[in-house]
Amino acid sequence: MSKSIPWWALWRLPLLALVLVASLGAAQFALAQADPDREAATAVPAVDADAWRQIKSGETGPNYRDSRFDSNYNLINASGETWRQIRDRWVSPFGVIAVVGMIVVIALFYLVFGRKKLDEPRTGRKLPRWSLMVRSLHWTVATLFILLALTGLNLAFGKAIFRPVFGDGAWAAMMSGTKLIHNYLGPLFGILLVILLVRLLADNIPRKHDLNWFAKGGGLIGKGHPDAGFANAGEKVWYWLLATAGIAVIISGLVMDFPNYGQGRDTMQWANIIHAVGAFGLTAVALGHIYIGTLGTEGSFEAMATGYVDETWAKEHHNLWYEQVKDQAIPGEQLEAASRSSTGDEPEPRSG
Ligand code: HEM
Numbered sequence: 001m002s003k004s005i006p007w008w009a010l011w012r013l014p015l016l017a018l019v020l021v022a023s024l025g026a027a028q029f030a031l032a033q034a035d036p037d038r039e040a041a042t043a044v045p046a047v048d049a050d051a052w053r054q055i056k057s058g059e060t061g062p063n064y065r066d067s068r069f070d071s072n073y074n075l076i077n078a079s080g081e082t083w084r085q086i087r088d089r090w091v092s093p094f095g096v097i098a099v100v101g102m103i104v105v106i107a108l109f110y111l112v113f114g115r116k117k118l119d120e121p122r123t124g125r126k127l128p129r130w131s132l133m134v135r136s137l138h139w140t141v142a143t144l145f146i147l148l149a150l151t152g153l154n155l156a157f158g159k160a161i162f163r164p165v166f167g168d169g170a171w172a173a174m175m176s177g178t179k180l181i182h183n184y185l186g187p188l189f190g191i192l193l194v195i196l197l198v199r200l201l202a203d204n205i206p207r208k209h210d211l212n213w214f215a216k217g218g219g220l221i222g223k224g225h226p227d228a229g230f231a232n233a234g235e236k237v238w239y240w241l242l243a244t245a246g247i248a249v250i251i252s253g254l255v256m257d258f259p260n261y262g263q264g265r266d267t268m269q270w271a272n273i274i275h276a277v278g279a280f281g282l283t284a285v286a287l288g289h290i291y292i293g294t295l296g297t298e299g300s301f302e303a304m305a306t307g308y309v310d311e312t313w314a315k316e317h318h319n320l321w322y323e324q325v326k327d328q329a330i331p332g333e334q335l336e337a338a339s340r341s342s343t344g345d346e347p348e349p350r351s352g
Contacts, residue, residue, distance in 0.1 A: 083269035091273060095156055095280035102284040106291045116220060116297045118312050125329040126308040127322075128349040135307055137196045144189040149283045151182040156276065183257055190250035197243050203230045204239040209320070220296075230321040238289050241282065249278040307349070308335065325349075 130138070154162075155178060163171040209226070210233035213219075216226040218234050226232075231239065252275035256268055263271075293300050299313035311329050314322040 077265075079266050079269065083272070086273055087276070091276045091280075092156060094277065095153075098280045098284040099153070099287070102287045106287060110291070110295065113220075115295060118298050118310075119316060120312050122299075122313075123311040123329075124332045125311045126332055126335050127311060127314050127325055127329050128307060129303045129309050129314075130307045131349055132307065134196075134199060135304055137192060137199065138304055141189065141192050141196050144185055144192065145286060148182060148185055148189055149279070149286070151178045151185075152276075152279055153283070154178045155182060186250070186253045186257060190254070193242065193246055193250065197239070197246075200231075200239060204236045206233075206236060210236060225316050225319065227320055228318045230318060232318065234292070238285065241285055245278045245282055249275055249282065252278070 154175070158171070158175060158178065162174065166174070207229065209228070213226040213228060213233035216224070218232065219225040252271040255263060255271035256275065259268065293304065297317070299310055300317075303309045303313075308330075311322070311326070314325070
């Protein structure tokens with residue numbers, strides 16, 4: 001004979017179901033944090049009763065537009081559509097124009113004016129310019145920047161370029177790898193760039209003679225060199241672009257990287273626009289910096305590679321700095337002998 005179950009015991013079942021549903025909800029939330037595919041479910045603010053009422057009535061609002069009265073029955077997230085149009089009509093074309101345009105300008109400049117050679121012969125005596133610490137920071141930041149620029153360009157334009165070539169499967173795998181690299185390297189780049197900027201701040205404070213440097217076009221074309229201290233006005237512009245646009249790119253990147261701090265989709269859309277515009281602009285300017293630091297100017301690359309520059313280079317490109325440090329010049333042979341015996345000691349540059 002079956003025992004009859006008391007009425008109050010029946011509540012155990014719905015209670016158990018409730019606990020199960022609640023724990024599933026919690027698991028869902030935890031998964032959403034771990035799985036980028038699901039993060040949208042928590043990143044998008046809830047659609048409340050008012051929003052549904054608005055949608056049913058066909059009204060337009062700041063976030064939703066119902067196109068049923070245009071007879072095609074689409075529920076459109078209007079702010080998402082505005083973001084998509086800003087990105088497609090303005091941001092992506094700006095990226096192409098800035099980056100490709102800069103490559104063309106640099107190539108033309110090189111073909112017309114060629115490399116900026118030293119006016120006088122080298123003396124063979126070397127001045128310490130960049131410490132090992134700053135060089136290591138510079139090359140780590142530069143490597144991360146290049147990886148972020150390549151993966152970022154792939155996120156922006158890879159679909160149009162690689163999808164038709166590789167097909168859906170290979171393209172999707174490449175994109176998820178790209179996104180992973182971009183998302184993880186971004187914060188690391190941010191931390192190291194801030195350390196580099198703090199370390200170089202004192203040398204990059206604008207001075208009066210910087211105006212004259214601009215007026216003379218930095219001496220990049222033709223003969224003659226305008227006054228410059230440890231950093232010339234062009235380097236200071238690069239520094240302050242990194243300290244402003246660079247920081248904006250890092251902060252907007254973090255807003256998108258960590259969607260679990262309550263920021264809504266609108267905030268993330270704005271972060272995306274700021275991030276892309278800043279990053280495309282910086283990539284274009286970085287191409288100019290890389291050109292000047294390698295092909296463009298004789299003697300510059302060895303500064304960041306070895307830490308030392310020739311006296312002639314210092315006198316011609318950074319005359320005011322040269323006047324302060326000329327007593328530190330070391331014969332090149334002495335430097336080579338020291339690096340062969342490799343004590344690991346190197347003189348600390350008076351700046352940089
Ligand atoms: C392969 C790429 C790069 C090359 C060949 C390169 C080369 C150089 C060289 C030669 C200098 C020293 C110039 C001098 O002694 O006056 C320098 C300085 C510097 N570089 Fe780069 N660089 C590269 C990429 C980058 C990137 C991607 C960044 C930042 C994201 C960067 C940030 C800087 C900064 C902040 C300075 C110091 C300028 C100042 O004092 O204001 N570099 N670079």
